[in-house]
Amino acid sequence: MEEQDYTITAKSLCDAFIENKTQAERAYSNKIMKIAGYAVHVGPDMFGLPCVELSEEKESEGRIICLLPFTDYLKLRKVSQGDEVVIEGEVRTLYDKAQKVVVKSCRLVEHF
Numbered sequence: 001m002e003e004q005d006y007t008i009t010a011k012s013l014c015d016a017f018i019e020n021k022t023q024a025e026r027a028y029s030n031k032i033m034k035i036a037g038y039a040v041h042v043g044p045d046m047f048g049l050p051c052v053e054l055s056e057e058k059e060s061e062g063r064i065i066c067l068l069p070f071t072d073y074l075k076l077r078k079v080s081q082g083d084e085v086v087i088e089g090e091v092r093t094l095y096d097k098a099q100k101v102v103v104k105s106c107r108l109v110e111h112f
Helices: 008-020 021-027 074-078
Strands: 001-011 031-044 050-055 064-067 084-095 100-112
Touching: 001 008, 001 050, 008 021, 008 031, 008 050, 008 084, 008 100, 021 084, 031 064, 031 100, 050 100, 064 074, 064 084, 074 100
Parallel strands: 001 031, 064 100
Antiparallel strands: 031 050, 031 084, 050 064, 084 100
16 A cells, blocks of 8 residues: 555545546545545444545535544534535545445544
8 A cells, every 4th residue: 555645635536436437446545645624524434434425515415435433423513514625544445326435544634
């Protein structure tokens, strides 16, 4: 896994996967990236994992699913829906059914 200090917006990352999934996987998959956006969902995902969904607007549907370790549930208490955040994690791929990019092993980097 290659690590780099690179911040991308939630919109840019998701759009790249939707426009050309194969090319986006080559460019981003398995890379550690910082993703900036608005938290549009904070809480457990459908499997009960701590999750923050990011989007480019406060009131829009999530485009990036950021999964955090179970130990980070308490850290999510300081993040509310609509907050601007930067989350770092390992980009995986596009979840085709929901048209959302999955990012695992995340951590909260900045909270505005």
